[in-house]
Amino acid sequence: MDANKIIADIKNRKLLPVYLLHGEEPxxxxxxxDYIEEHVLEEAHKGFDQTILYGKDTDFVTLVNAAKRYPMLGEYQVIIVKEAQNLKWKGDDDLLLAYLENP
Incomplete structure (x- = not known):
């Protein structure tokens, strides 16, 4: 799926439960x-239903726990992991894989 298709789907509120973004071109x-961060949630909901994590400061347990929370104000809980290539690997990546099988 290309970037334009993903953004078009988000604009049309056709959201997937998980977006795993990777590739050579940052x-x-x-x-x-950035589009997800700015447009999926209403501004008033971001303080409650949007979490931004940085790979170097988090691990899979923290990530999965954040993803399992229910939204407080809106329809969605948005978790963004920036610099995910730096996620701390502690042998707990099976937690993330299990979550991804059934978000």
């Missing part, structure tokens, strides 16, 4: 993640 990753 421009498209940033474009999509």
């Amino acid at each position: 421009y498209y990753i940033d474009l999509i993640s």
